[in-house]
């Protein structure tokens with residue numbers, strides 16, 4: 001990138017921590033890594049407020065490839081992030097699959113088209129008839145369904161904070177520094193970005209600055225004059241229990257229920273003794289960075305009716321808790337924005353993951369390290385995800401956004 005080999009990462013969530021780890025773990029990297037995080041307790045980061053699930057059911061081959069890598073890393077995380085003090089955390093991978101349901105001809109066509117991409121990209125996803133679905137998960141009503149897609153492996157859920165702390169600990173052990181502070185400006189040398197300015201006025205020089213600022217990545221891009229269409233979209237997650245558990249279902253998923261995506265868009269998966277559920281709101285406006293008020297009405301108006309229609313077991317349910325998180329929404333095409341822009345060399349973006357970034361943090365962090373060290377992605381070709389596509393009006397739309 002430039003003569004200075006030091007790297008500053010803006011944002012210490014899953015993406016920033018993974019990028020830090022992959023840089024310092026690379027024997028070819030001879031610089032320093034400093035991660036700047038404005039909210040070191042992660043009270044409001046997407047990483048901490050995530051539903052922490054992983055799927056290979058995407059419509060873009062690059063997303064399938066990134067999540068397949070994510071599943072592999074999640075399984076081997078203790079070894080991958082081991083330090084002299086011992087193995088990294090076990091991420092408690094519940095590999096119970098996603099079950100995506102379609103109730104219309106158009107919905108079934110989309111599942112079929114996505115399935116062709118998934119299988120061609122190496123995913124282990126099966127298309128199921130309503131009878132197949134009823135046989136596997138007898139608690140579900142299937143009379144209105146046309147098709148389902150079920151991930152037989154590499155899909156499920158895992159420990160989000162374990163991933164964050166494991167990457168952070170392993171990066172620190174290899175020399176990375178994590179600093180509490182807010183980046184308020186970028187240092188430029190002509191168009192080149194060559195450092196950051198912190199809120200206290202201090203500056204840190206860098207050969208590369210990584211924009212892993214999550215929902216605030218648009219702000220960081222603007223500091224370099226870039227238009228990155230990334231901002232916060234509110235998601236309310238509800239935790240509920242059932243009077244009558246559907247857990248007795250004879251499932252093919254190792255005795256466990258999958259993460260179900262109903263045709264209504266409502267998703268639901270087991271969490272401990274209960275379930276977590278949510279839905280994308282309609283309308284879905286950008287919200288203020290400090291707006292974490294739950295949208296209580298979503299449960300009664302949208303989620304409960306959809307769940308009760310899908311299973312008798314979900315007719316008598318009680319909300320036990322709820323939380324609000326912000327998706328880092330890429331309004332252009334709901335996909336990762338990766339790499340440097342010709343107008344601001346030295347600023348490597350890794351943002352805009354639109355609600356599927358936790359599972360892709362292993363692949364994205366590795367890709368950032370490859371871009372810093374080699375100028376391009378290597379292990380997975382992610383050149384389609386380049387930031388310049390926004391200015392060029394070339395969307396890489398992900399159809400399977402939950």
Ligand SMILES: Cc1cc2nc3c(=O)[nH]c(=O)nc-3n(C[C@H](O)[C@H](O)[C@H](O)COP(=O)(O)OP(=O)(O)OC[C@H]3O[C@@H](n4cnc5c(N)ncnc54)[C@H](O)[C@@H]3O)c2cc1C
Pocket residue numbers: 010011012013014015016036037038039042044045046047048049050051052053054181182183184212213214215216217220235236237324325326327328350351353354355356357358359360
């Ligand atoms: C409700 C919800 C459910 C989700 N479910 C899933 C799921 O099931 N599976 C999945 O894969 N993904 C899911 N996601 C998305 C996933 O959590 C995110 O894509 C991922 O965590 C993004 O990581 P990140 O590091 O980019 O962002 P974050 O974790 O938000 O981290 C960015 C960090 O940058 C810091 N920052 C911002 N600006 C500055 C600045 N100027 N200076 C210093 N620091 C700064 C912030 O404080 C923040 O901590 C979900 C998200 C939400 C909200």
